[in-house]
Amino acid sequence: MEPLKVALLGSGSVGTQVARLLTAHAEELALRVGAPLELIGIAVRRLEVDRGAGIDPSLFTTDAPELLKRADLVIELIGGIEPARTLILDALASGASVVTGNKALLAEHGPELYEAADRGGVELYYEAAVAGAIPLLRPIRESLAGDRVQRVLGIVNGTTNYVLDKMDTAGLGFAEAVAQAQALGYAEADPTADVEGYDAAAKAAILASLAFHTRVSADDVHREGITSVTAADVASAKAIGAVVKMLAICERVVAADGSEGVSVRVHPAMVPLSHPLASVREAFNAVFVEAEAAGELMFYGRGAGGLPTASAVLGDLVSAARNRVGGSRGPGESTYAQLPLRPMGEVITRYHISLEVADRPGVLATVSKVIAEHGVSIETVRQQQFPAAGTDAGGQDRASLVVVTHSATDAALEATVSALAGLDSVAAVVGVMRVEGEN
Amino acid sequence: MEPLKVALLGSGSVGTQVARLLTAHAEELALRVGAPLELIGIAVRRLEVDRGAGIDPSLFTTDAPELLKRADLVIELIGGIEPARTLILDALASGASVVTGNKALLAEHGPELYEAADRGGVELYYEAAVAGAIPLLRPIRESLAGDRVQRVLGIVNGTTNYVLDKMDTAGLGFAEAVAQAQALGYAEADPTADVEGYDAAAKAAILASLAFHTRVSADDVHREGITSVTAADVASAKAIGAVVKMLAICERVVAADGSEGVSVRVHPAMVPLSHPLASVREAFNAVFVEAEAAGELMFYGRGAGGLPTASAVLGDLVSAARNRVGGSRGPGESTYAQLPLRPMGEVITRYHISLEVADRPGVLATVSKVIAEHGVSIETVRQQQFPAAGTDAGGQDRASLVVVTHSATDAALEATVSALAGLDSVAAVVGVMRVEGEN
Structure with missing residues (x-):
């Protein structure tokens, strides 16, 4: 069987692991896909940065557009809106399936990307965009395809969970806890996207879109960050047998006239200790999904990190590759419900x-x-x-x-x-x- | 779009819910599949039993073979080996995709069913066979397709978890706890399959097959039941800060010479209270999956019950139906690794x-x-x-x-x-x- 040509855009902590695993597990991946996966290049901004991890240096290129032209499958791990958006649109238009972990792009331009995939007759996968290694989007989109999701309630941002956990367990103030998270690599030098809830809001938009078959963008999400959470709030939570967590909540709501809508929000909240989300510590993620027939389900695991996120990327890559070999296509965008967004x-x-x-x-x-x-x-x-x-x-x-x-x-x-x-x-x-x- | 004809075999607690939801959510299911799903009949052993739940009585038939001939999609919920096996083989041969929750059949005759599906160019799905409503098989088979599963460790039998939980929390003896489980419908009148570990062994065989790309049958599973667990064992566990749980464990093992193998076993064990599985109470199920890149993942939810299990069945049905509409086929049996089974x-x-x-x-x-x-x-x-x-x-x-x-x-x-x-x-x-x- 002809090898499938894989192009990788970006070589940060996730990209490096993806490249490494593609090589280390090449034989096994080929058996699962039904054809070898050949990594044909890694597009980076600057060649001189040492990428380590034993990746063949000849794979690196600064010419992403040229690389895309030769690919059957494209993995986008650059992040941010541009040039990621244009590169993905070009890849889809040229007939390559795309795997991405870009939550901000999906939450802002998801429909445009899906339409491009549809026009190109190819696929768009993004399991890595929400809750890292945890299989979550596929279960919602496929395993629960015969059920009606009522609510998704989860901890989807590891940075804020780490910060709030340290405020709770080590008695740190907000600023101290953020500094510790930064020292350990759990928070960026500029922690705004995490602590102000932008990251969680993008993920909530993606979850709500899949769960409710309704287009939801990051702007539709009611967003409150954790910057104003104080040591006193954490102590107050303790006094009522609760703990402060940053939550993403997507709910099906029924108005007085019986019409259905959707509410999507991210904000800190006190969660009773008896609730399983209360015991999610450090930078872990966990998501509750409540469906009409299935009842409550919980998914738990590592929400970030190069290696865990690479697992999600490669799972998507194998799916896209298998479908290419078999001439199949997985489910595309599903927005038939288009439920109205309800205000906070x-x-x-x-x-x-x-x-x-x-x-x-x-x-x-x-x-x-x-x-x-x-x-x-x-x-x-x-x-x-x-x-x-x-x-x-x-x-x-x-x-x-x-x-x-x-x-x-x-x-x-x-x-x-x-x-x-x-x-x-x-x-x-x-x-x-x-x-x-x-x- | 032409409706897809769905035949249902069996009308117990799961079948009744499947039939009800197929009708109640017909419109939504059609939008998700891209074609209506038409329930054309329900095969039962005796017509006179009142099935309730508002199902059109004209759907019931005792002639399963005739019903199969007219179906595009077949849901098998009879359980046991025969006549389920023959009916499924006939359905697959006649070009219908099959969804089943029959763990015993899969653990004993899985390869034969997969081969029949392959020959028929159709699909075989069985998410409901393990851990009821919890999306578990699809995540292992697809989401982790780019990863290497090292270990699956879980509570996959709700009956034994209920019995052991009551021995722990209510101080009941084994016989009393079983009697209580029977009174509440968590245990059968003859609890052998659960308490002797046959049910868990079949599920472990299915999990190991998927996780390790290796054929594993129920006979390959080392099996010890919970009948000899005493109140003293439960007290001893407590004394070391642990709790007794019935576990299914599927592990990749590396021999001294570096060669890989698989060990699959079910038995009661003491689990430290600090481990998340220790807090799985009542009849709930939870499964840890440890993969090389993803790290530890946990899946939690209801492992049994008519309505939750129906969710898993309908998820599979929508997948099979979507693929039929799109001319696609999902992944088939994957046994390329065929790792040797290692003894206990x-x-x-x-x-x-x-x-x-x-x-x-x-x-x-x-x-x-x-x-x-x-x-x-x-x-x-x-x-x-x-x-x-x-x-x-x-x-x-x-x-x-x-x-x-x-x-x-x-x-x-x-x-x-x-x-x-x-x-x-x-x-x-x-x-x-x-x-x-x-x-």
Whole structure:
């Protein structure tokens, strides 16, 4: 059987491992595909950088467009929008199937890429774009193809999970935890994409698109980062038997008139310790998928790293190669449902509200009344005097009041917080965080 | 587009749900497949049984062979070897793709079924055969197709997990726990297939075949059931910070000469509480997959039940139907590796050995010497006098000696236990159980 020609774009930590494994496991991969996979070149920006890992130096080239012309299969691991987008579109147009791990590109230009794949009669795979090594997109797209996904709830960003885990277990502040993550290579020098939730939002958009057969872009995702999570929030979570996690949540929502919609959001939340996501430590990823028939499923593993991510890339490569050998094509984009995106205000959630209040009789009654007036009900309330010097500058006694609500719309809960902030007896709203994940 | 004709064989708890969902989600399934799926009949043994669930009664027939002739896609949910085997072979020969959840049949006659599918130019899917609703076979076969699986370690039998969980958490004896499982529908009236490990062995054979590209049948699997697990074993596990679980373990093993082989086994084992499998409760399933590049992955969910299993069946049905519409075929049997099966004696494991010994100086020295002579080293040893009347009939004092070994071959460990049993100072070998799952 003629070898299939593989072009690799990019040679970072994932690309290097992909190149290495393609060589080390060449024989086995050929037996699985039904034809040898021949790595014909690796496009890089600068030739002089030493790539190590025993890769044949003659494979490196700076001429990506020329390399693509000779390829049957293209692996894009450059990242970012351009030139990745143009190179992928060119590859698909020239009849090569493409495997990519580029979440930002998919979340922004997914439909354009799918259309190009369709026109070229080729395939587009991107398992590595979400949750690294964890087989997640294929199970959602194929294994659950006969089911109805109701909800995807997961930890899909290892950097923020590492940071929040260290704030929880080692008592670090946010800045210290980020510095430690950077020192260990879990966070970039500029951690914005991770800590502000852009990375998680792109992944959530991809997950929602597949789960709900609806086009969802990163801009459709309600996004809150973890930069404002404080040591006090982490301690408050502990006090209610929970832990702060950065979550990606994609939900099928049913409006009052029975019509269906989709809500997609990423934000930090308190997760009860009894929930399996609470025990996901370090930089691991885990995703819950709730489907009508299957019930709750969990997928757990390494969400990043050169070698684990290379596993996902090569799994896709074998699929694309097998289909090329067999003249088959896997499922393309599925957007028949096109459910409307619902705004954050309609999402049903719970709030943990931490207030600093005047320590005098009747404050709890006032606070409870305001909450009830917004149609929100209280699950638990905990009131305590400030430990040591519990007085403000004017000598007035202060107390801490922590309310955990029952479920309500995010809009109602937000309005509740605003109203509480305006009360005379409330000195400050110390912290507000959603509570997610039932036990 | 012409509808695809679907025949259903069997109408138990899974079949009923499959039939219901095919009707309830007909529109959505058609959009996913690219053609409507028309349920043309349900073959049952006796028409008079009321099937309920709002299924059109005219669909039922006792003439399975006639029904098959008219089908494009066949779902086999009869279970057992015959008539399931003959019906599936006939369906494949007549050009219908087959979806089945029949683990016993696959573990015994898998190669024959695959060959028939190949000859018919059609497909054979069986995600529902292992771990019910959990997408597991497709991820191993496709997502990890570019990786090398080293080990599969899992809880794949919900009945035995329920029984062992109740022995652990509710302090029940084995017989009581089985009775409770039967009352709740988690165990059959005759629980042999579950408690003796036949069900888990069939699943392990299927997992090993896919993971190692090697034909493995149920007979190749070393099988020990849970019938001899006692309340004392469960208490002993607790004492070392572990819990007893029924495990299926498929491992790639490397012999001294560097040649590779495969070991497949199912048996109860003590699993440290720090291992995620230890917290899999009730009738849930969870499977760890360890691959060279991906690292450790875990898949968790419901391993049985009509509705969850129907999700897996319908996922396969949609795949087979999509491929039929697109003229594609998914991957067939892959057995290129054909690694030799290695015997249980070569497996590397650890033992928990509980002995009743004479309570006199020097016994620990004697026991330690015998263990060392077998090339086995001791991780921990715990010696204690029997609580109340710690004497035997002759009035001699007795003590309990619990040894947890380091890793060694199963043969060496077994020989160690035999030698210990023969010692004068050892009154009885109270319990022996493997310890699996590092933390």
